[in-house]
Amino acid sequence: METIEELKVHYRWSKKDEENLRKVAWLGESYADEFIERFYNYLENFRDTSLYLPDEETRKRHKDKVKRWFAELFLSKYDAQYLRRLYRIGEVHLRIGLPPHYVQASMNFVRDFIAEKLTEHMGCSPERDEIIASINKALDLNLDVMVNSFREEELKVYLSSGKLQRVLIENIRRVSWFFDIFIITALSGVGLFLILWIGYEFFLVATGELPLERGGLGILGSVLILYAISELLSEEIKHIRGGAISIKVFVGVALAALIRKVLIISLSPEKFQELITLSITTLALGVVFWLIYKVEGRR
Ligand code: HEM
Known part of the structure; x- marks a missing residue:
């Protein structure tokens, strides 16, 4: 597993990216409810959603956690602690047997949602493009850690066995x-x-x-x-x-x-x-x- 420093180098993450995310942190609060509602509508596209999110209690818990993740995407310090939180999300998904494809496809929805809101507020401007570039890096990094924890858990079992x-x-x-x-x-x-x-x-x-x-x-x-x-x-x-x-x-x-x-x-x-x-x-x-x-x- 890469360290946060390595990930930042691989994704060419800079202070400017963190600043860009802070500039639009209001998105995480103002649109939290609309985001989660549309996210859940989107999840209905998957055949087995009700298998993983079977009852209202689980859905409510998940909604709260995804909302918090959405807010932290803009506000968090991209440090070792943040990395651990992402890793843990991957582990929880692994534990419930969620196909990584679901998470990958969902991230595409998140990307579109944020781009739509930024265009509504900032129009097609160079500033919007710069912010979207930073958001794309943040989402790719999130996805990388969440989905790789799936693979690494499998790899750990494999490598811990003898020849x-x-x-x-x-x-x-x-x-x-x-x-x-x-x-x-x-x-x-x-x-x-x-x-x-x-x-x-x-x-x-x-x-x-x-x-x-x-x-x-x-x-x-x-x-x-x-x-x-x-x-x-x-x-x-x-x-x-x-x-x-x-x-x-x-x-x-x-x-x-x-x-x-x-x-x-x-x-x-x-x-x-x-x-x-x-x-x-x-x-x-x-x-x-x-x-x-x-x-x-x-x-
Ligand atoms: C962008 C995509 C997603 C994000 C950011 C996300 C985020 C999270 C977070 C933050 C948690 C809590 C982890 C913890 O307890 O520390 C979680 C758990 C969970 N996720 Fe996701 N998730 C995503 C996609 C999905 C999808 C597509 C499904 C199912 C169709 C799903 C089902 C679950 C379930 C069932 C749990 C456990 C909930 C519980 O019992 O507390 N997630 N997810």
Whole structure:
């Protein structure tokens, strides 16, 4: 981790930059409420915001802390203490498993918000440009420390392991990468096969070999399974990109397969006992699906 002095050299941070930030410190106070309101509207763009900020209590706490961070951006002395505060924000985000991408993208919002307010107040003037340049440096420095603490925590775990453990970690990563590729290929293969199968079912219905009612329900069931497989594929891609896998999708696939079976059996009144058993199993799986959905949502 770089020291604050090193960071200042790397970002060509000067006394003038600190003065420029002080000049517009009123932004941090006058626009704190508008900033946080628009920031939170912006956060709704992320698919998993409610996963990380699930309830009003957490949101209120976070809003207060982000507001304070916003004010300090202009007022703080850029010293070792400030650096520690930024590092801690990164650590908290790491602890809750927040993807670094969220923070990086949010910083872009902050940049635009400040530029918009400065233009409103100062017009397009050389002074505004100079202040924006200083703010950009400050935001880049903030982002650098916040996001690097993510990587450094990972790096620390990696480097603190012995040579043998590191070789083991590397090999496990390679094997896991191979498994991921295999799973994606297998799922794509099954998906392609299903598309062919659906085409074949259409053909059977069109030539009259399969009654319309049975064929229609069969096609519906196969489309349902294709949909579940496509969900599994996107989940696997999310996993490769570093996201957490959702168990819900696996239960969803089982549910789709069961519903398909129920649809087909519903056309044979003589199999009513099998139909009841399958319906009860579907209901039980539905409850499990709902419970996982609730738990994952709360997480
Ligand atoms: C520019 C971007 C962001 C800034 C400046 C920021 C700032 C902060 C700060 C100052 C804290 C408090 C750290 C501490 O306790 O010392 C914090 C915690 C937290 N942040 Fe962020 N944050 C950003 C983006 C996000 C995003 C995009 C999310 C989620 C979608 C998020 C979710 C959280 C959560 C859940 C906590 C813990 C809150 C708690 O339980 O107290 N943050 N953040």
